[in-house]
Amino acid sequence: MGKRFPGVVAVSGVSLRIDPGEVHVFAGENGAGKSTLMKLIAQVEPPTSGTVALGGRTAQYQGPGAARKLGVAMVHQEFALAPDLSVAENLFIGHEPGRGGWISRSAERRAARELLARVGLDVDPNRRVSTLPTAAQQRIEIAKALAVQAGVLILDEPTASLTEREAGELFGIIRELTAQGIAVLYISHRLDEIFEVGDRVTVMRDGEVAGTHPVGEIDETGLVRLMVGREVDDLYPRSDREVGRVRLQVDGLGRREQLHDISFEVRAGEILGMAGLVGAGRTELARAVFGAEPPDSGSIALDGRRLRIRDPADAISAGIGYLTESRKADGLAMQLGVDKNITMARLPMRAGLIDLRAEHRTAERFRERLGIRVPRVGRPVRMLSGGNQQKVVLARWLETGAEVLFFDEPGRGMDVGAKAEMFQQLDLLAGQGKAVVLISSYLPELLNMCDRILVLRGGRIAGQLQRAEFSEERVVALATGAKGNHA
Ligand SMILES: Nc1ncnc2c1ncn2[C@@H]1O[C@H](COP(=O)(O)OP(=O)(O)OP(=O)(O)O)[C@@H](O)[C@H]1O
Ligand SMILES: [Mg+2]
Structure with missing residues (x-):
């Protein structure tokens, strides 16, 4: 697939296969095209060229709502929840249970509790989203994706705002989802977590795929070299400084x-x-x-x-x-x-x-x-x-x-x-x-x-x-x- 913005080729000539139940990590330098590629897969943006096929069937671009119904959902770098609505309202925006005009509040609450349980969250579905900590908001985003029976869940730098413990809990949730056959596409800059959660890793460079490898067949040095196209020998440059007054x-x-x-x-x-x-x-x-x-x-x-x-x-x-x-x-x-x-x-x-x-x-x-x-x-x-x-x-x-x-x-x-x-x-x-x-x-x-x-x-x-x-x-x-x- 390809995506061009005025003056910028963000993604170019990318072909990929995603397998059910895998955690597929995407890595690469800032601006390499990772988020854009994910937006093409989730149909948040129309591609300039190319198509996405789901379960062997080509899906025409119809926008993120249609992609969600086909089972592809994305949790963005910056969350997109409505802060003033309740947890339950956020979960079901656009696809309320009990369709046909009339929404049963109690059915909504019950469905909400089930979804929240799948991401290990015990919060009142009536609570306003803005009153919850970041980690909980993120889980609600994931639960929202699951609400439409996602087959492909995309997480864009999900641990950037989490503590170590919360990140560990997120990995546990990811493992449960992949065990159910859901494919997780995961963007990360953290080398340690790439090796911890990933099954395969695709490195992007300048909008193209620089390589896809099973994580067991590549090490940190190799990964960094693929990302930046050269060796980075000093990750923490520090000079001899005089500490003064x-x-x-x-x-x-x-x-x-x-x-x-x-x-x-x-x-x-x-x-x-x-x-x-x-x-x-x-x-x-x-x-x-x-x-x-x-x-x-x-x-x-x-x-x-x-x-x-x-x-x-x-x-x-x-x-x-x-x-x-x-x-x-x-x-x-x-x-x-x-x-x-x-x-x-x-x-x-x-x-x-x-x-x-x-x-x-x-x-x-x-x-x-x-x-x-x-x-x-x-x-x-x-x-x-x-x-x-x-x-x-x-x-x-x-x-x-x-x-x-x-x-x-x-x-x-x-x-x-x-x-x-x-x-x-x-x-x-x-x-x-x-x-x-x-x-x-x-x-x-x-x-x-x-x-x-x-x-x-x-x-x-x-x-x-x-x-x-x-x-x-x-x-x-x-x-x-x-x-x-x-x-
Ligand atoms: N809406 C837009 N309009 C114009 N250019 C864009 C737009 N969105 C992305 N780009 C450009 O496309 C390129 C790829 O951006 P993208 O966000 O996909 O990078 P990324 O790999 O996710 O980087 P990061 O690690 O910094 O999040 C960049 O040069 C960016 O400036
Ligand atoms: Mg990005």
Whole structure:
């Protein structure tokens, strides 16, 4: 099949066979065409060329509703639930049980409970979707797909917003579905999970299939080489930096039930890691310092000067930046160009007017440096692949010139090569004497990139580790409060 967008060939000449009951993983660089290919299979987008056949019968393009009825359902990178409707309403939108105009509420609730049980969810079907955590919303998406007796279930980066435990539970659900003969198509950037859940893996590159292999017949190095077309020898570039004077000083910070008496400093040239389980307060802490959810108590000082931060605008003008964990919340202006989105936080001005040429130059520099895949920088961000949107957000914060930068799960959705590039940028910032805070749930990132790691638990600082003391066990012990730890 093929799919062309104006100025971009997203998918070209792809032929594939999907077997019942297999987990077929799709991997490849940001912008390689994975999501687009899945949208062609799920008929979310019409193909420019080619067809999809289901059970040997060619299906004409009729839109996602028709594809669902034929048993192909897709859970998107960004969920598509109606937040203000109930769980049951979301499950049956468009195909209510008890057709013929009149929907029996009790029949709907019963059917809902059965579906939710299949994805291991025990929630009230009357509950509003917006009140549920991310992992539960995702399971509702999957349950919704099952509501139409899916034969093919497509999951686009499903673990990107899940904790390790939730991801493990998702793999369990996937195994149950494949045991029932459902084929699962699974997009992922995480090498470890490719080998954990996958039966076969197809690597895409520049819109084409670079290769399909049973996972037992390929290793990580081979997979990375197929993805980027070369060896990536250093996934975590780190230079010898001088850690200097204290730049950010936080003292006794507290906020409601979320944060308690938090004190720490970040020094010039330092990358400080923040570890902890989901809910430990890492994001809340960053948001408090950034003024997004101002603290009730405590003080924040930069270079020895006490700051008064009431909102993010105060933080930005004081020189504090925060890359949030969610692209949507980070306010990417989807209709505006890549260039405008990058320079938004610090518009290049000349005589009171926005300097368009400077804006263009800046955007070009970042396109090059981070490998943002876009034919021209004026193109609206909504036309970019998920990982490339993430790079735009990253570029914005690299561009603000902030002195203290919080990066909250910055590698989410990025391919391995792009991640290495991003870490290099963080290392460069620190090398310039800035203070960098890296929040990550993926321990290898923290252990490799940071000078020091602060571990949070229950909204408090549970401990900190110097680089010489780093070990996965120590971080986990502090994060979980396990006994027998002397770090
Ligand atoms: N609606 C659209 N309009 C224009 N171009 C698009 C559109 N959707 C995707 N593209 C382009 O098609 C190409 C493939 O994008 P796609 O989203 O399929 O990549 P991907 O492999 O899923 O990447 P990622 O890992 O970043 O999610 C990219 O160059 C992207 O910019
Ligand atoms: Mg994608």
